[in-house]
Amino acid sequence: MSVEKASVIFKNIDILNDRFEVERNMFVGVKGGVIDYIGATCPEAKYDSEIYGSGKLLSPGFFNLHSHAAMTILRGYAENLPLHSWLHDKIFPFEARLIEQDVYNGVMLAAAEMLRFGTVSFSDMYMFGSATARAVYESGIKCNLSVPVFCFSESDEKNMPAHKELNEFMSEFKDAENITFEIAVHGEYTSTERAVRATAEYAKEKGLGAHIHLSETKKEHEECKARHGKTPAKYFADAGLFDVRTTAAHCVYVENYDLDILKEYAVSPALNPASNMKLASGFAPVPKMIEKGINICLGTDGAASSNNLNMQKDLYLLSIIYKAAFEDAAAIKYTDCLKAATINGAVAQDRLDTGVIKQGFRADLRMIDTDCPNMFPTTDIASNLVYALSGGENVLTMVDGRILYHNYEYYSIDIEKVKYEAEGSVRRIISELK
Numbered sequence: 001m002s003v004e005k006a007s008v009i010f011k012n013i014d015i016l017n018d019r020f021e022v023e024r025n026m027f028v029g030v031k032g033g034v035i036d037y038i039g040a041t042c043p044e045a046k047y048d049s050e051i052y053g054s055g056k057l058l059s060p061g062f063f064n065l066h067s068h069a070a071m072t073i074l075r076g077y078a079e080n081l082p083l084h085s086w087l088h089d090k091i092f093p094f095e096a097r098l099i100e101q102d103v104y105n106g107v108m109l110a111a112a113e114m115l116r117f118g119t120v121s122f123s124d125m126y127m128f129g130s131a132t133a134r135a136v137y138e139s140g141i142k143c144n145l146s147v148p149v150f151c152f153s154e155s156d157e158k159n160m161p162a163h164k165e166l167n168e169f170m171s172e173f174k175d176a177e178n179i180t181f182e183i184a185v186h187g188e189y190t191s192t193e194r195a196v197r198a199t200a201e202y203a204k205e206k207g208l209g210a211h212i213h214l215s216e217t218k219k220e221h222e223e224c225k226a227r228h229g230k231t232p233a234k235y236f237a238d239a240g241l242f243d244v245r246t247t248a249a250h251c252v253y254v255e256n257y258d259l260d261i262l263k264e265y266a267v268s269p270a271l272n273p274a275s276n277m278k279l280a281s282g283f284a285p286v287p288k289m290i291e292k293g294i295n296i297c298l299g300t301d302g303a304a305s306s307n308n309l310n311m312q313k314d315l316y317l318l319s320i321i322y323k324a325a326f327e328d329a330a331a332i333k334y335t336d337c338l339k340a341a342t343i344n345g346a347v348a349q350d351r352l353d354t355g356v357i358k359q360g361f362r363a364d365l366r367m368i369d370t371d372c373p374n375m376f377p378t379t380d381i382a383s384n385l386v387y388a389l390s391g392g393e394n395v396l397t398m399v400d401g402r403i404l405y406h407n408y409e410y411y412s413i414d415i416e417k418v419k420y421e422a423e424g425s426v427r428r429i430i431s432e433l434k
């Protein structure tokens with residue numbers, strides 16, 4: 001990471017404070033990677049640079065809790081297909097052609113997109129984890145990184161490539177402060193029970209968190225019940241996986257009983273409203289999750305399914321669709337949504353010193369241009385942040401006090417090279433498939 005940590009004071013800027021209320025005309029100092037001053041007056045301490053914040057708002061950056069970042073290169077490749085055909089006829093054959101450099105190119109493109117729209121950290125599950133780690137390390141964005149276990153038969157159980165691969169790049173990238181390693185089990189339906197148990201043991205031994213897909217589709221959920229006589233949530237809990245900190249993507253078909261399990265084991269559901277709607281998967285029981293005090297988070301899923309990594313779009317969907325799906329306008333408050341997209345995600349990633357604007361916390365921030373028509377009037381600015389923004393108003397993204405994106409410029413990414421190389425990967429694979 002070549003970008004230095006900034007010593008900068010944001011002056012006369014509105015902030016989304018740690019109670020998720022907007023405070024106007026504030027001063028925020030950043031030094032050594034942390035927020036070292038918040039106040040209504042200018043601090044006496046000196047900073048190397050200043051950013052004038054009139055017409056701007058400083059918010060905690062987004063935490064994207066479920067993605068397959070490399071899949072940006074599959075954006076627009078498979079549209080309007082039922083899930084089975086989408087996967088087997090399009091996605092799997094394309095993925096079979098991927099080489100490590102393609103994954104690197106895809107993750108760099110993803111990092112550029114996430115930084116453009118204010119994401120400071122993401123949780124990822126994909127193959128060629130060392131390529132993902134390299135791109136994450138170079139771009140400076142934070143990542144909870146995992147390589148999914150796929151273990152379809154007993155003969156595969158002795159050789160767990162995902163564990164082996166993780167071991168290798170955990171040592172290669174042990175000094176990368178922005179990367180937290182996790183284990184992943186792709187899903188109940190793609191691994192044997194013994195493989196899940198072995199992965200849970202491996203996670204406990206290494207002190208790692210876990211990332212899984214859980215009850216994304218009705219088919220997956222019902223087939224698990226037929227196969228094991230229990231729901232996927234109960235299955236993973238019994239296999240010991242929930243003994244470690246777990247992020248469970250989707251949770252669309254979880255039942256009441258499953259919600260008790262998620263609560264008991266402090267599992268964080270990563271909701272993906274855009275992906276769930278585009279692939280016609282359904283609606284997660286979000287109101288019940290909130291009622292139970294479950295730590296709901298937000299994710300974009302991969303760009304093959306949701307086509308973009310702009311968290312603002314998922315934030316907006318999260319804030320409205322569950323009201324309609326469950327016929328309850330009070331089903332979710334916009335403050336719940338802001339928390340899901342920020343602090344809850346940070347907690348789920350075990351990053352407990354970030355996710356809010358608070359003195360002493362990490363400077364993982366986005367700055368929004370609020371001097372635009374859709375942000376007026378200023379009756380309730382926090383609600384405007386959820387219901388009225390498009391995402392493109394983000395003008396600055398800072399990770400660990402480093403400015404990585406500012407006014408259409410990237411400081412850790414050669415964006416023209418990244419676009420060119422990602423396009424090259426896709427053209428090569430498509431020509432190979434012909």
Ligand SMILES: [Zn+2]
Pocket residue numbers: 066067068213249301302
């Ligand atoms: Zn996924």
